[in-house]
Amino acid sequence: MTALEDFEISRAEAFFRRVTGRYAAERGVSALVITHLLGERPAFLRAVGRMAEVAAVLPKPKSIDPAAMEEITGQMPVDELDRAAFADPGHALAYLESRAAGQPVVLLDVGGYFAPSLADLCGRFSGQVVGVVEDTENGHQRYEALGASLGKLPCPVFSVARSPLKDPEDYLVGQSVTFSAEALIRSRGDILQGRPAAVIGYGKLGRSIAAMLHARHVGATVFDSDPVQRTQAMSQGFRTASTLAQAIAGAGLIVCATGNLALREDDFARVANGAYIASVTSSDDELELEALDGLYVRTASGPHVTRYARTGHFFYLLADGNAVNFLHGASVGAFIFLVQAEILAALGTLAAVGAGPGSLEPGLHELDATERSLIAATWLRYFDGTP
Template identity: 70%
Template sequence: MKSRRARATAWLNDCIGIPHLLAERPRFLEGIERLSDMAAVLPKPRSIDDGALRQINSRVQVDDLDRDRLADPEQALAYVESRAPGRDLILLDVGGYFAPALEHLHTHFSGRLLGVVEDTENGHQRYAALDKVPVPVFSVARSPLKDPEDYLVGQSVVFSTEALVRRRDDILNGRPACVIGYGKLGRSIAEMLHAKHVGVTVYDIDPIRRVQALSQGYRTAGTLSEALGDAGIIMCATGNHALREDDFTRVPNGAYIASVTSSDDELELTALTGLYTRTPVNDQITRYARTGHYFYLLADGDAVNFLHGASVGTFILLVQAEILAALGLLAGGRHDPGMWEVPPEVRQSIAATWLTYFHGVS
């Protein structure tokens, strides 16, 4: 294990983080290191920039991310003990990786688990669904400061999907689109597709969201089967298995499937093993086929926008600043167990500072 910052200058708490290790992310991790001693980072494997990895690897312990290992209470505990034994610890999560083992970590960790900061909606749902949230969990997933990022991520997902489709000398136009999930990302995706004159059908398990989609001019479907219909483009934006084994059989022949998040979160691809033959079309498009049926999967089912950097410009700094604020609040150790959000006045201060710095207005 790499040597850590000398304890003479160490912070009062350690931090283990799961980041998207994109090109600009080392600056964010430097910000974390001003508030906490980084015990380790576990980068999301499909979003690692080689240059960023080299920078981080030179000063912080970098470990492989394995959802199954972290979901197992004993293995998760052994890992945390190997990185921050006896310390006050904060977990920075992107997708609820620590949620299944959280109670066990809280009870048996040799140090003190101060809490968790969660960045994503699917991670928020995983923590909120626990029978008992044993430590404070600060979620930025539903923060208004995250709205710009979510909107721009949706735009980038459509950009990358179109880029991949064009690599097969194909285009989006003329292919009806099905958007599964009408949260903030799904709405942005639907809007961008509509702007490109692509017909959009929206499916969401929540009837309220289907009503919202109707009010904004999209077709909706009462069932996923109906939504898939004659779709030529299927955009999965639920974070919770948009397509399961039986759903794939209803995907129209020749359709392209794209995801906004990790394949293990969005698509039940393991169920297709032995049922479909996988044939690479190129390095980012795979043809799944069996007798009488075939479709194309983009980017192995992972977030397509990471293929083109997933950049949202300086707007990402709004979310990162809120994560740092949540980290600071947890370090104070004055919050009861449960789900928490950063106070509105802190968010307003972040937004005002960002406006002043980047646009000269407050």
């Protein structure tokens, strides 16, 4: 992946200093940071370090830039991230004790990794779980479901997943997913044009993907389990399907953009011969691939393209079912700094109030509109392209 130029790093650092300068550094607070460790991420992690003691960085395994990993490993503790291990309350608690025993700690999450064990962490940790900051819609839904099952979340959870500051990132991620899917299809000597597409999920990413496919002159059919989303897709000129089976029937490209389980075992049998399947997130979230073990033979069919075949049926899976855009850096330019700044502001808010008297109520929280406006105005000063 291409390294950032020195001036780009300096500009990002200056922006983050301006944002973090509005919050008092709380050296008594620790932070565990789950993150996509991409090329621009060290500047963000150093900003986190100005607001809290970074107990550990946990890079998402499918999105690690080697140069960024080398840089951060020399500055902060870095540990391996394992979703199954963090889903075990005993393991999660032991890990937290090993890194931040007795400390107030904020958990920075990307995808709800801490959700399965959060109640145990809040109730049994020797320190204090001050709160969580969650970045993704998938993670937002995991914490929302946890709160519903418990009756109340065990601590404050700041979500930036539905923030207007995340809209530019979501739009550009959808563009990058389409770009990467097309690049892999072309690596086989194939093209997008001439193969109808199905977009499963019409949230912010799905909308962007459908729009990009339309711009590439590829007809797309949209399916979303929410009828409201389907009406929106129809109003924007897309064909819609009332069932998943209808959407994928005859599709030459299927893009899963639900953030949840999109294709189950029975659904794969309905995939057209020669179709390509791509995902916007982890294969664990979108695709029931384990159910295909023993049913299909897997063979490599080009860089990051796997052919699944059984008698009379075959299809291609891109990037092993993981977020296809990370193969090409998943870059959204400087717009990613808007989201990272909101994460920093949420961290600063949690660190300032702590877990004692005057702390935030347990439950889902969002940054208020005034704070978001200040972040956007500051971002424009650094990144609007004017001299």
